[in-house]
Amino acid sequence: xxxxxxxxxxxxVSACSxxxxxxxxxxPAGSSAAASTSSTLTASSQPMLWVQQVTVPDHLAGNGVxxxxxxxxxxxxxxxxxxxxxxxxxxxxxxTNLSRALPGRLVSATPLSEQHDTLNVNVTGFQGRYDxxxxxxxxxxxxxxxxxxxxxxxxxxxxQEDGYDALVRTLAAGWQQQAQQIAQTLTALN
Numbered sequence: 001x002x003x004x005x006x007x008x009x010x011x012x013v014s015a016c017s018x019x020x021x022x023x024x025x026x027x028p029a030g031s032s033a034a035a036s037t038s039s040t041l042t043a044s045s046q047p048m049l050w051v052q053q054v055t056v057p058d059h060l061a062g063n064g065v066x067x068x069x070x071x072x073x074x075x076x077x078x079x080x081x082x083x084x085x086x087x088x089x090x091x092x093x094x095x096t097n098l099s100r101a102l103p104g105r106l107v108s109a110t111p112l113s114e115q116h117d118t119l120n121v122n123v124t125g126f127q128g129r130y131d132x133x134x135x136x137x138x139x140x141x142x143x144x145x146x147x148x149x150x151x152x153x154x155x156x157x158x159x160q161e162d163g164y165d166a167l168v169r170t171l172a173a174g175w176q177q178q179a180q181q182i183a184q185t186l187t188a189l190n
Contacts (some may be wrong), residue, residue: 097179
């Protein structure tokens, strides 16, 4: 009985002394050398794009960064968390990246006038994977001058280093790449 109590006391003391740090991640907006001219143009003199929403499935909507451990198994981190909801981060960085890629266009997360293009993005994959790659997948729908354009995307990018920091940077780079592809489509339409 005494040995059991000593073991329990030792276990409880060691459990109290080991603290696990929680780390929070925010997607960085991509950098670009192109200067934005939107601050000098009026809303009526330039085309507008409303990024209406970016949606994510339930397994990505939680606080934890997601890691795929096999073809069918996903782990949601409990100590490596998103600093703000992932769908909000994706929308905010998409607006920033599109604004940089489309300097002659006003890009916003809120509608600014009656006449604007509308972009909706459904992200189905935004996670690290067991083989050292980051996965970004889904589809976007653009409403442009009464026309609907739907485009799927599936990016698989290698991580340069191990760890969550590298994963988040790789995911951010892939998301910026996807913004560039959307910008190219918009540019080709005009």
